[in-house]
Amino acid sequence: MTVTLPGLVDGAEQRLAWGNDVLRLVVAHGPDTTPRLVALWHTAETRPDLAALRCSALPVLEVALAGEGRSGTAGKRHVDGAAAQRMRLTGTDAQRRDGIGRLRLHLADEQSGLRATVHYEVADGIPVLRSWAELSAENDLQVEHVTTAAVAGLGHGGRWEDELMLWTAANPWSGEFRWSRAALAERGLYDVGMTRFHQVGSKNRISLTSTGAWSTSEHLAMGIVEDRRSGRMLAWQVASNTTWHAELGDRYGDVYLAVFGPTLLEHQWTGRLGKDYSLRTPAIDLAVVPGPAHGALEAVGAALAAHRRRIRRPHPDHRALPVVYNDFLNALMSDPTTEREIPLIEAAADLGVETFVIDAGWYDDEGGGWWDSVGAWEPSITRFPDGGLDAVIDRIKAAGMTPGLWLEPEVVGVRSPIAGQLPPEAFFQRDGVRIAEWGRYQLDLRHPAARAHLDTVVDRLVTRFGLGYLKLDYNVDTGPGTDGGTGEPAGAGLAGHGQALLDWVTAIMDRHPGLVVEGCAAGGSRTDPASGAVFPIQSLTDQQDFRAMPPIAASAPLAILPEQAGVWASTDGSMSRDDLAFSLITAMLGRVHLAGRIDTLDTRQRGTVREALAVHRRVRAAVARSTPVWPLGLPGWRDPWIVAGARDGDDLYLAVWRRDGGDDVLDLGVEGEVLFPPWAPARVGPQIRLAPHCALLLHVKGTS
Numbered sequence: 001m002t003v004t005l006p007g008l009v010d011g012a013e014q015r016l017a018w019g020n021d022v023l024r025l026v027v028a029h030g031p032d033t034t035p036r037l038v039a040l041w042h043t044a045e046t047r048p049d050l051a052a053l054r055c056s057a058l059p060v061l062e063v064a065l066a067g068e069g070r071s072g073t074a075g076k077r078h079v080d081g082a083a084a085q086r087m088r089l090t091g092t093d094a095q096r097r098d099g100i101g102r103l104r105l106h107l108a109d110e111q112s113g114l115r116a117t118v119h120y121e122v123a124d125g126i127p128v129l130r131s132w133a134e135l136s137a138e139n140d141l142q143v144e145h146v147t148t149a150a151v152a153g154l155g156h157g158g159r160w161e162d163e164l165m166l167w168t169a170a171n172p173w174s175g176e177f178r179w180s181r182a183a184l185a186e187r188g189l190y191d192v193g194m195t196r197f198h199q200v201g202s203k204n205r206i207s208l209t210s211t212g213a214w215s216t217s218e219h220l221a222m223g224i225v226e227d228r229r230s231g232r233m234l235a236w237q238v239a240s241n242t243t244w245h246a247e248l249g250d251r252y253g254d255v256y257l258a259v260f261g262p263t264l265l266e267h268q269w270t271g272r273l274g275k276d277y278s279l280r281t282p283a284i285d286l287a288v289v290p291g292p293a294h295g296a297l298e299a300v301g302a303a304l305a306a307h308r309r310r311i312r313r314p315h316p317d318h319r320a321l322p323v324v325y326n327d328f329l330n331a332l333m334s335d336p337t338t339e340r341e342i343p344l345i346e347a348a349a350d351l352g353v354e355t356f357v358i359d360a361g362w363y364d365d366e367g368g369g370w371w372d373s374v375g376a377w378e379p380s381i382t383r384f385p386d387g388g389l390d391a392v393i394d395r396i397k398a399a400g401m402t403p404g405l406w407l408e409p410e411v412v413g414v415r416s417p418i419a420g421q422l423p424p425e426a427f428f429q430r431d432g433v434r435i436a437e438w439g440r441y442q443l444d445l446r447h448p449a450a451r452a453h454l455d456t457v458v459d460r461l462v463t464r465f466g467l468g469y470l471k472l473d474y475n476v477d478t479g480p481g482t483d484g485g486t487g488e489p490a491g492a493g494l495a496g497h498g499q500a501l502l503d504w505v506t507a508i509m510d511r512h513p514g515l516v517v518e519g520c521a522a523g524g525s526r527t528d529p530a531s532g533a534v535f536p537i538q539s540l541t542d543q544q545d546f547r548a549m550p551p552i553a554a555s556a557p558l559a560i561l562p563e564q565a566g567v568w569a570s571t572d573g574s575m576s577r578d579d580l581a582f583s584l585i586t587a588m589l590g591r592v593h594l595a596g597r598i599d600t601l602d603t604r605q606r607g608t609v610r611e612a613l614a615v616h617r618r619v620r621a622a623v624a625r626s627t628p629v630w631p632l633g634l635p636g637w638r639d640p641w642i643v644a645g646a647r648d649g650d651d652l653y654l655a656v657w658r659r660d661g662g663d664d665v666l667d668l669g670v671e672g673e674v675l676f677p678p679w680a681p682a683r684v685g686p687q688i689r690l691a692p693h694c695a696l697l698l699h700v701k702g703t704s
Helices: 082-086 294-312 328-332 338-351 387-400 449-464 488-510 550-558 577-587 603-623
Strands: 015-018 022-031 033-042 064-065 090-095 100-108 116-121 127-137 141-147 149-154 164-170 178-183 206-210 221-228 231-236 244-253 254-260 269-271 284-289 325-328 355-358 402-407 411-413 440-442 469-472 516-519 536-537 566-571 590-597 628-629 641-648 652-656 664-669 672-676 687-689 694-701
Touching: 015 100, 022 127, 033 082, 033 149, 033 284, 064 082, 116 294, 127 141, 127 269, 127 294, 141 254, 141 516, 149 231, 149 284, 178 550, 221 294, 221 469, 231 244, 231 294, 284 294, 294 550, 294 628, 325 338, 328 338, 328 566, 328 590, 338 355, 338 603, 338 687, 355 387, 355 469, 387 402, 387 449, 402 449, 449 488, 488 516, 550 566, 550 577, 550 641, 550 652, 566 577, 577 590, 577 603, 577 652, 577 672, 577 694, 590 603, 603 641, 603 652, 603 672, 652 672, 672 687
Parallel strands: 325 355, 325 590, 355 402, 402 469, 469 516, 516 536, 536 566, 566 590
Antiparallel strands: 015 022, 022 033, 064 141, 090 100, 100 116, 116 127, 127 284, 141 269, 149 254, 164 178, 164 221, 206 244, 221 231, 231 284, 244 254, 411 440, 628 641, 641 652, 652 694, 664 687, 672 694
């Protein structure tokens, strides 16, 4: 609904107020001004002073066109685009159905011919705004950057360089989800005082950028801006499985946050518009939760969990949460044979595993030299001499488990015959040169031949072996992208391939109902919202040391739903009972990916694993509904005590780990029933005493 409010400098300007029961926004617009997002707030907060925020408000569509740049300022920041300032609101339409509110803002720039529709979406009870835009033009235009998520007015009226805190997560291989919190001044953004001299601001920015095909190999595609004065948090995530960019800068005395997909400056990207070309931006989600600070982080986790469950592709795996055994980690390590698999299959069945996955190497007839020859994905003859791989998979089925295989579909080894059979345009290339990385070429899934090849591979394997599970890995990053052999910007080619990959995975699951497709990319290098909305389960890490797993597993639920988070639980006969409990508990509030030489477990050790999996099966329905909690806060990499939990209504499940160092006693503040291990006291708390490298899984009742 559009209403005119009093007290505006320009009487022709209007304000459009919209939202749901927990989240509100106001857009100012008029015949002489671009539509601007003036405020976004939680209904539990005091309504902001809209007039005070008017000066720093940014356009609902921040966009720059080639040849134009910015207006009123200059620099590396992606705001104040000249085209953005010329856009005018030409119409709106809103609808509400099944608890979902949708608002569309139709915009036009008469000078350039640019047309756009900005989409806003909210769901009842969830304080998350999802937005994206569709751009078009009759004439040829090149977009250099564009977003629907430029939020200004942060830190208004305060000393924002010290009072605004930025949360970001480094995501190193085998040490994923490393959250840190720092004031803006600590990150290099200061109020330099130039607004007193009628300047825009410092021209500086804090930037967070992901380049290449691994969307989260350096940083998670999300962050949080916290206002220390109130404890309020504004969280963001960007639905891109390739490149993205986020920045914070100062502008007219306040701070803005702007979140993008690919850009020209950072990613060699431009978006082409014209008679036959249009553009849709990646969806960006903004979650707003009020203070106080001690509860805001968990409120962010709850909001994002509810939102992610709403937007993902439905799959029965989200509710079933079967226990998976994968033969890679600390077991066969890509060197499977019939002789090695059979004892693992028998042990897995005895332990109560429900899905058995044969990881890499099942196609290798070169004695381990397969890395640069993959692509045909035909079963090895030499590794499975008696009845072939078919006989091994039949053993898995006969043991009552669902069989699965590993694939790395996006790559073709430079020595593979497939590299010469597919047309050159089916591969990533730049300036006529096919791109190789670590002995592999990269398929471009926008090309029909590339997709047809992979469709044939997957359909053949699923049908021949009766597979119920595929693990899709991706272990190379081929740089800025591909020009497709047509001269398109490399970043545009990469973004197009990324979307084509998700479309292909979706089509696989549509074609094979019930098939579970796990997403993996060198551990957690694609733990992004776009992938999470498609893959029913994702791998978190390649970490092999079970003692290093707790900070990874405990932090993961802020970025990925627990029922989609595959967590390694490595076990073998050399481990003590406390070691086994420590490793197993790490996975019990997520998706159990049992690993290691389970065939070496003795009778007592098998009993311990069997009991852990039985406990997991009792709680997994609650895990699939839960929201995350961190009684001690998000863990550091070397914290001696780590506590993370899953809240399901009045039920709270807590995993408690004691690592090296620290005090012998932890004041948890609550008392709970010990679900695992069975040799621990039946109840513990509020103070908990654990020896180093021990862990507990607790159930606390009545905590909502």
